[in-house]
Amino acid sequence: MDTNYASIITIGDELLIGQVVDTNSAWMAQELNKIGIPIKHRVAVGDVWDDIWYALDEESKHAKIIFITGGLGPTSDDITKPLLCKYFNGKLKIDNDTLEHVKNIFLNVLKRPMIDLNVKQAEVPDTCTVLRNEKGTAPGMMFEKDGKIFISLPGVPHEMKWIMSNVVIPMLPSRVKTTNIEHRTLLTAGIGESFLAELIKDEEAALPPQIKLAYLPNSGMVRLRLTASGDDKKLLTEEINVHFEAFKQKVKDYLVIDEDLPIHSLIGRLLKDRGQTVSTAESCTGGYIAHLITSIPGASAYFKGSVVSYDNSVKTSVLDVSETTLATFGAVSEETVIQMAKRVREIMQTDYSIAVSGIMGPDGGTVEKPVGKVWIAIANKQEITTKSFDLRYNRERNIELTAINALNLLRIAICG
């Protein structure tokens, strides 16, 4: 199989000093995988002429298509454009379509006068094909050299995504041979990676070489991913489906869903299908569960709202948790989350409610209730179920795990 691989080069000192996390590469990799262009390599380099040049040389040894993001802004720390101009033996010239577009953005969107620096954004090497950018002033550029394709995109995520989705992805399959790649994912909960491996060892041993298995532990759950690649799409699909069913059957007691779907999307789908609603009463998660639920478009169909009762006074005044309960059992207790769950469901008039209270750290722990102690309650009209957790991570991860565990308990309550 003669695979056309892609490489991604991201440019910017901020990536090397850790001031920003590179989310662009993961998104680009997903989109390219979908159309059958696997990624061989991802590289991040600083705003250094020689390092960028070297990366272009090096990546084009291993890949057919080389993506470059970053360094196309209007300011003088950007050396990407002059470098690409020299690398591809071009001269900078004003691209008229781009200039019109930049003028239009300033006139109609920003409603501010243009300055010289903005005119420079319409300059491109005359050896490139301009990839239009409707979301910003810096255009994308495509070059070809020695049978390789080079695509340079701005680093601002929503601009990069627009050009990829609307210009690059539609064009690529006609320019390069793509490979059939199929993924299948099982999301499991309640079983560790090594025990899962023990459970499915026969199924794993039975996999043919063209199907690979990966374990992806994340947020207290483990995803299992099968990946198949090959030339015969029909055969590939049949084959991966057979193995996928075998794995699915084996892990059924721990299975959350047989898709690559985050738990908050799954919750949304379950509630929507049933015409049911949910609300949350959050102490230690501080609104993070509500945020996860509402990050999904259309959440208003099943999410009504939340009371973030971070301070105990809000637990009593808004959620009617009794002073006696707080004094006797404390804010982090089964009794407190039961009252929170009960009351928020009444206030918001929802089918289900989630309540959480815990100590996320780094401070606030006691011998009796150490950092990581969490109580969760799930209520519906008939009953309230509770569960406690002892997490042992840092604040950020404790908050995330509490939210994921709460959503998983809600899933179990919904599915019965």
Add this chain to the structure above:
Amino acid sequence: MDTNYASIITIGDELLIGQVVDTNSAWMAQELNKIGIPIKHRVAVGDVWDDIWYALDEESKHAKIIFITGGLGPTSDDITKPLLCKYFNGKLKIDNDTLEHVKNIFLNVLKRPMIDLNVKQAEVPDTCTVLRNEKGTAPGMMFEKDGKIFISLPGVPHEMKWIMSNVVIPMLPSRVKTTNIEHRTLLTAGIGESFLAELIKDEEAALPPQIKLAYLPNSGMVRLRLTASGDDKKLLTEEINVHFEAFKQKVKDYLVIDEDLPIHSLIGRLLKDRGQTVSTAESCTGGYIAHLITSIPGASAYFKGSVVSYDNSVKTSVLDVSETTLATFGAVSEETVIQMAKRVREIMQTDYSIAVSGIMGPDGGTVEKPVGKVWIAIANKQEITTKSFDLRYNRERNIELTAINALNLLRIAICG
């Protein structure tokens, strides 16, 4: 200057198909920068023997220290350990300290029996120095070859972070010569990148070659970062401070803070210093503002809680927004956010409150109120200020920008 650079190699197919975002590299880069070890290069490769081998060869050409993360789990998709064993001419052997530690985790933390796969986690190449991992079962490993140092760490973020902070970072300065690196950051709001560049062009032109300026646009704000590196620490600090003051003076009308601090940390500091409190009433942000505020340890000193009134029924029942207001002006209106801000401040008894309502998309927009329309109100005892925004991004970014804008308006209200 003879700089000892580091390179980071991250391993895992999940990085190349975009199933996970690599947050490890950014964190490692930050920590290494702090102790004066700059990063030259970051590379992500799949679980492919030849590609990992090639990356080790390649990165050791350019860097003194090569970090490797990922691929140290207990399952058979992990090829990193056998590869490192071969690359550094070793044989796998059980490390007794690690085995004791793994046994202890199963006995006291997981409270489950060990399986053979877990014993394998205590195997290391006999050519490595074991870097202990108190947070998990897979140890880190250090190798030395041809004057270069190779450090292999598990990919699970909290395990990697523990080994870095407690074992690697304390050890490195005695093993390699570090470079003095100083960063200074100015966070600005209300001015675009190109206009900022125009404003500070004289200061930029006056920078000596050892001080670099970078523009980092993010979440509707632009950070300006000065970076100086050199051998004479005292001179370096003096020099960067002089230039930093000049930039600070020039951007003073747009300055949010002269540190690399996110706006929600700044809000926390301002409120804590003044002994004041805040609450939020959130519609379109769905709890994200409360989440940002409570992601900072110690937020309970100044944050009391939030009402996430996603559904209009919650706006009326909990926040007393009048039916007439909703019918006449709509949920996304100045009148509605004023009532939300007023009422949540009363309920939660806080000095300040934030209220937001808007249309985040992709659906729900109308001709009159398109996707991206947002109203924000900030209340204190004396007054309520409001501002509307017209955002033009996707849902995720609209939510983020609304939160950042709301927090910035609160900052302005606090600072007067």
